[in-house]
Amino acid sequence: MLATSPAFKQNAAHAMADAGLQKALARTRPQFPAKRAAAVANLPEFEQLREIGKQIKNHTLTNLDFYLETFAANVERAGGHVHWCSTADDARAAVLNICQQAGARTVTKGKSMISEELGINQHLEAHDITPVETDLGEYILQLRDEPPSHIIAPAFHLNREDWEASFRKSHTDLPADRVFHERRDILTEARTRLREKFLAADVGITGANFLIAETGTSVIVTNEGNGDLTQTLPRVHIVLASIEKTVPTLEDTISLLRLLARSATGQDFSVYTTFSTGPRRADDVDGPAEYHVILLDNGRSAMMGTEFQDMLRCIRCAACLNHCPVYSTVGGHSYGWVYPGPMGSVLTPALIGVDQSALLPNASTFCGKCESVCPMKIPLPGMMRHWREKEFERHLTPATVRSGLAVWAWFARRPAVYRLATRAGMWTLGLLGRKKGKFTKLPLAGGWTEGRDLPAPEGETFFARYAREQRAGRA
Amino acid sequence: MSKEQILGAIRRGLRRGPLPEDQAMALRARLAAHPRHLIPARSRLPRPDQILLFVRNLEKEFATVARVPEADAVPGVVADYLAAQNLPPSFAMAPHPELQALPWDSRPLLTRREGRAEASDQVTVQHGYAGIAETGTLMLPGGPRRPTTLNLLSETEIVVLRASRVVGAYEEAFDLLRAELVPAGGMLPRNVMLVTGPSRSADIESTLELGAHGPRRLHVVLIDDDSAALA
Numbered sequence: 001m002l003a004t005s006p007a008f009k010q011n012a013a014h015a016m017a018d019a020g021l022q023k024a025l026a027r028t029r030p031q032f033p034a035k036r037a038a039a040v041a042n043l044p045e046f047e048q049l050r051e052i053g054k055q056i057k058n059h060t061l062t063n064l065d066f067y068l069e070t071f072a073a074n075v076e077r078a079g080g081h082v083h084w085c086s087t088a089d090d091a092r093a094a095v096l097n098i099c100q101q102a103g104a105r106t107v108t109k110g111k112s113m114i115s116e117e118l119g120i121n122q123h124l125e126a127h128d129i130t131p132v133e134t135d136l137g138e139y140i141l142q143l144r145d146e147p148p149s150h151i152i153a154p155a156f157h158l159n160r161e162d163w164e165a166s167f168r169k170s171h172t173d174l175p176a177d178r179v180f181h182e183r184r185d186i187l188t189e190a191r192t193r194l195r196e197k198f199l200a201a202d203v204g205i206t207g208a209n210f211l212i213a214e215t216g217t218s219v220i221v222t223n224e225g226n227g228d229l230t231q232t233l234p235r236v237h238i239v240l241a242s243i244e245k246t247v248p249t250l251e252d253t254i255s256l257l258r259l260l261a262r263s264a265t266g267q268d269f270s271v272y273t274t275f276s277t278g279p280r281r282a283d284d285v286d287g288p289a290e291y292h293v294i295l296l297d298n299g300r301s302a303m304m305g306t307e308f309q310d311m312l313r314c315i316r317c318a319a320c321l322n323h324c325p326v327y328s329t330v331g332g333h334s335y336g337w338v339y340p341g342p343m344g345s346v347l348t349p350a351l352i353g354v355d356q357s358a359l360l361p362n363a364s365t366f367c368g369k370c371e372s373v374c375p376m377k378i379p380l381p382g383m384m385r386h387w388r389e390k391e392f393e394r395h396l397t398p399a400t401v402r403s404g405l406a407v408w409a410w411f412a413r414r415p416a417v418y419r420l421a422t423r424a425g426m427w428t429l430g431l432l433g434r435k436k437g438k439f440t441k442l443p444l445a446g447g448w449t450e451g452r453d454l455p456a457p458e459g460e461t462f463f464a465r466y467a468r469e470q471r472a473g474r475a
Numbered sequence: 476m477s478k479e480q481i482l483g484a485i486r487r488g489l490r491r492g493p494l495p496e497d498q499a500m501a502l503r504a505r506l507a508a509h510p511r512h513l514i515p516a517r518s519r520l521p522r523p524d525q526i527l528l529f530v531r532n533l534e535k536e537f538a539t540v541a542r543v544p545e546a547d548a549v550p551g552v553v554a555d556y557l558a559a560q561n562l563p564p565s566f567a568m569a570p571h572p573e574l575q576a577l578p579w580d581s582r583p584l585l586t587r588r589e590g591r592a593e594a595s596d597q598v599t600v601q602h603g604y605a606g607i608a609e610t611g612t613l614m615l616p617g618g619p620r621r622p623t624t625l626n627l628l629s630e631t632e633i634v635v636l637r638a639s640r641v642v643g644a645y646e647e648a649f650d651l652l653r654a655e656l657v658p659a660g661g662m663l664p665r666n667v668m669l670v671t672g673p674s675r676s677a678d679i680e681s682t683l684e685l686g687a688h689g690p691r692r693l694h695v696v697l698i699d700d701d702s703a704a705l706a
């Protein structure tokens with residue numbers, strides 16, 4: 001995926017002026033935190049489990065080479081194949097090769113952030129293979145040629161009108177005057193349409209929430225069941241997973257699962273948590289005949305042993321996005337690459353280079369909320385500070401930012417004043433700013449915009465640019 | 476080679492070479508022992524309360540439950556449920572001996588086909604391997620007697636489960652799985668599903684709708700075969 005992270009400021013300004021997005025944000029802003037809080041309150045051991053989760057992942061990372069080799073050996077013992085891929089190019093080539101070997105014409109896909117990272121869809125399309133996203137949110141984004149704006153609720157930024165308009169535009173074989181009385185009707189139309197795709201697909205591609213070394217198993221977690229249909233019906237199942245998804249045992253996985261859904265959607269457990277080990281057995285009556293795991297590095301191993309190693313504990317629950325005042329104001333697209341919000345502000349510079357994403361670690365009020373809700377206790381604000389220091393050292397920062405940092409530092413040493421200043425701006429400045437041609441204050445990022453003006457969007461929008469670049473084949 | 480490249484980069488980051496043999500042995504011992512971590516207290520209950528917790532959690536997750544005193548009552552409960560839901564009295568059923576042994580002939584209007592599910596199946600009947608009280612979760616390992624597609628393709632899935640197979644925590648269900656379905660030195664079944672309620676999505680305006688891609692209804696018929704579980 002092409003990064004528009006260097007244009008974070010323009011993206012953010014555009015986002016704050018986007019009435020549809022602001023409506024969606026207003027709807028979701030209170031929802032996720034309330035649900036998580038209720039789920040956590042219901043499990044008195046939650047804090048202890050966070051510490052356990054952190055230790056499990058730290059243990060795994062300290063021995064990552066061992067556990068990866070064990071995982072791969074067990075996948076092969078179960079009759080599956082592991083494809084070690086250092087780079088995005090390696091992974092794209094491996095996926096394409098498997099699809100071509102299978103003679104695939106259509107490929108169904110479960111939700112996978114790695115797929116976004118790799119731009120798998122564009123790569124397959126360029127080789128005359130049709131990818132079909134089957135997660136409801138990912139499906140509409142594919143119809144609209146938009147990237148996800150959230151790592152677990154990819155289309156939360158859309159409103160009902162957008163769904164209806166996109167379905168009318170894309171499902172042209174259905175009566176144009178059909179009425180969508182309620183959300184259920186939208187869902188039913190998608191269910192019917194995608195059911196045909198599930199049945200026709202030659203290959204199914206899913207992500208993985210965990211890779212279990214002990215058993216050579218990949219785990220997916222969904223609520224819709226699309227991931228299960230994707231990995232059960234076609235003849236070939238491909239798993240896209242990055243190396244840090246590894247965990248030693250089933251018991252370790254269970255402990256992390258107790259944290260995942262509660263932190264993500266506020267459910268006690270997701271509807272479908274599915275463990276896949278190798279291809280179907282000789283006497284099985286369903287399941288894929290081939291099972292492949294793409295093990296992707298793409299910059300992660302370089303984080304080992306650095307101040308960013310802790311980021312590899314991330315289980316992609318999105319709690320840090322859902323509780324972030326900046327994310328809740330500008331949405332996910334502003335961040336300009338696959339991973340938005342606090343976790344993205346740490347991960348993106350590591351994966352695509354700080355020169356491409358220098359502004360992201362600044363997109364923070366340093367309120368500390370992300371770290372306080374992170375089930376893996378990742379010190380996100382601290383790592384964002386590390387990036388800022390690195391960027392400062394490298395003089396990648398414009399002079400205005402360097403002087404702005406002094407202002408930020410003043411605030412940062414006075415947390416109470418800082419919180420007050422940022423909180424006061426939270427709900428009002430977006431509205432005020434929209435009336436002017438420029439934003440003198442970015443809501444919630446007081447320290448960040450202090451002393452600088454944010455130009456109102458000009459020229460091409462993020463979406464227009466995204467669509468154009470995708471068409472030009474730059475993935 | 477990508478593999479050597481990746482492992483080499485990880486080791487460089489960790490400032491060491493391949494793990495020394497004694498450390499590798501300790502890790503292999505940890506894998507073999509697969510120690511449990513903290514198990515939340517919520518499921519550590521007397522047997523009757525554990526079953527009640529299971530039922531309460533199923534209902535909280537939008538599943539429905541019918542408790543029957545004995546296996547012979549299952550066909551009647553299934554027939555009544557289908558009639559009440561205005562569903563046709565026919566279904567695809569898991570070819571599991573426990574399901575096959577049920578007195579289906581007592582309800583002659585019910586028709587069934589055994590095997591995997593097809594896209595045209597409106598109703599499927601699955602054999603429940605284990606229930607997990609902690610979150611009202613069903614453990615459904617795939618295999619010739621419990622095809623995975625039965626959990627996915629129908630609009631309505633009915634799971635028949637014996638109360639004696641309800642455990643408190645996930646760990647206990649995986650213990651059963653390891654002991655019963657994983658041959659020594661062997662592998663897990665290709666597919667082990669943990670199912671908690673019917674399929675759903677909140678992708679449209681962050682509002683929950685049931686029945687996204689999998690079953691819209693999940694009905695659990697719980698056979699009270701565990702005298703200790705009866706209060």
Ligand code: SF4
Binds near residue numbers: 370373376377380
């Ligand atoms: S950084 Fe923490 S809170 Fe954010 S997605 Fe990762 S695990 Fe969740």
